[in-house]
Amino acid sequence: MADKILLEIARYAPEQDEEPKFQSFEVPFHKEWVVLDALNHIKDKIDGTLTYRWSCRMGICGSCGMMVNGEPKLTCATFLSSYGKGARVRVEPLRYFPVIRDLVTALSDFLLKLEKVKPWLIRNDSPPLTAGEFLQTPEQLDLYKQFSMCINCTLCYAACPVVGLEPSFVGPAALALAQRYNLDNRDQGASERLGILAHPDGIWGCTFVGECTRVCPKHVDPAGAIQQYKLKAALEWVKSFVLPRGHEDVSKKEAA
Amino acid sequence: MSAPAHSPTEFHPRWYRERVSTYWWMGSWRYLKFILRELSCVAVAWSVGMTLFLLRALLRGPDAYAHFMHRMQAPGMIGLNLIAFTFLLLHTVTWFNLAPRAIPVRFGGRRVPEFMVAAPNYVAWVVASVVVGWFILRKP
Numbered sequence: 058m059a060d061k062i063l064l065e066i067a068r069y070a071p072e073q074d075e076e077p078k079f080q081s082f083e084v085p086f087h088k089e090w091v092v093l094d095a096l097n098h099i100k101d102k103i104d105g106t107l108t109y110r111w112s113c114r115m116g117i118c119g120s121c122g123m124m125v126n127g128e129p130k131l132t133c134a135t136f137l138s139s140y141g142k143g144a145r146v147r148v149e150p151l152r153y154f155p156v157i158r159d160l161v162t163a164l165s166d167f168l169l170k171l172e173k174v175k176p177w178l179i180r181n182d183s184p185p186l187t188a189g190e191f192l193q194t195p196e197q198l199d200l201y202k203q204f205s206m207c208i209n210c211t212l213c214y215a216a217c218p219v220v221g222l223e224p225s226f227v228g229p230a231a232l233a234l235a236q237r238y239n240l241d242n243r244d245q246g247a248s249e250r251l252g253i254l255a256h257p258d259g260i261w262g263c264t265f266v267g268e269c270t271r272v273c274p275k276h277v278d279p280a281g282a283i284q285q286y287k288l289k290a291a292l293e294w295v296k297s298f299v300l301p302r303g304h305e306d307v308s309k310k311e312a313a
Numbered sequence: 314m315s316a317p318a319h320s321p322t323e324f325h326p327r328w329y330r331e332r333v334s335t336y337w338w339m340g341s342w343r344y345l346k347f348i349l350r351e352l353s354c355v356a357v358a359w360s361v362g363m364t365l366f367l368l369r370a371l372l373r374g375p376d377a378y379a380h381f382m383h384r385m386q387a388p389g390m391i392g393l394n395l396i397a398f399t400f401l402l403l404h405t406v407t408w409f410n411l412a413p414r415a416i417p418v419r420f421g422g423r424r425v426p427e428f429m430v431a432a433p434n435y436v437a438w439v440v441a442s443v444v445v446g447w448f449i450l451r452k453p
Contacts, residue, residue, distance in 0.1 A: 069329050071327040071328070071329070074329075076329060077329060127340075127341075152331070153331075153333070155328035155329065155330045156328060156329040156330075156331075157328055163328055195422075196422040199422065199423070199424075218333070218337055218338070218344060221333040221337065222333055222337075264347075264351070265411065266343075266344070266347045267347070267411070267414075268343060268344075268347075270414075271343075278414065280414060281414040281415070281417070284411075284414055284415035285414075285415055285416075285417060287415070288415050288416065
């Protein structure tokens with residue numbers, strides 16, 4: 058007889074449930090299976106109504122993030138074998154997000170926040186195409202590359218208690234992406250992002266718990282990005298007192 | 314668990330929002346460690362206050378200093394200061410270890426390893442402790 062593993066999955070049907078409840082499923086234990094394989098097995102063989110998001114199965118699309126035994130994880134990269142044969146694995150929707158159904162969360166609030174920080178290249182000028190591409194050295198790329206690896210999986214939001222306690226907090230991924238563009242020498246939009254970043258709901262809302270960085274599957278280090286921007290903003294604020302006339306504000310400096 | 318939210322969209326009649334527990338920080342050692350780190354600032358304030366009182370006693374003369382030292386030797390005060398000292402150590406170590414994340418030092422176009430940013434903090438701490446220790450423990 059094949060080895061088994063027990064999955065306890067949070068189920069929520071908005072038509073009939075007041076709150077989520079857990080349903081247990083026994084699935085075969087294969088050492089090469091990830092949690093997402095087990096969910097797919099349940100949907101294919103046991104209960105077709107189980108609802109969850111997934112797409113690429115290779116840690117690129119960022120859509121299969123869930124709480125696995127209380128930890129935010131990409132289920133496509135979380136092996137059942139790491140919990141052992143006969144273990145109980147509890148799968149829940151990502152924490153702090155509204156639940157639409159079963160394991161599917163509503164991302165509209167996150168997407169609004171993401172849009173607010175303008176995570177795209179902003180230029181004050183519009184050079185013609187004939188001027189060629191914007192050149193960038195490996196050192197200039199290295200300044201922001203780590204922060205550009207974000208796949209918007211929102212695991213960092215589920216790990217950040219500030220997100221749960223202060224719903225208006227912009228959150229780790231959006232702030233890290235803003236910093237990614239601020240540090241890009243091709244970008245000139247730092248002043249446009251300043252209002253949302255240097256704000257109590259922006260970088261100053263972060264208390265440096267550091268869990269966002271720990272759970273990030275792409276090693277983005279959102280906590281580092283936020284602290285670096287805090288330091289820069291604080292230094293610029295001090296400079297504005299010391300050199301009130303000659304002071305060059307953070308936005309202009311970053312846009313240069 | 315709280316009641317479900319009202320209808321956010323036509324096709325998703327109800328969203329479920331879980332209320333964050335007041336005791337969220339007790340659910341994981343990492344969150345508890347964060348709270349202890351934040352709480353350690355109280356110990357920092359306490360130590361600064363004690364140092365200022367010590368200086369005031371020194372300025373007021375030998376009697377005031379002797380009185381201050383006598384109060385410091387009370388068992389309750391020793392206990393409080395031991396707790397404050399433990400929190401001060403936690404405060405120092407955690408923030409020194411976090412420093413490289415906020416200060417990404419670059420050399421030759423590359424980011425230097427985190428321990429090389431944290432290490433000077435520890436070196437400065439040891440040097441300062443040795444200097445202060447020498448002042449306190451030297452023979453008059």
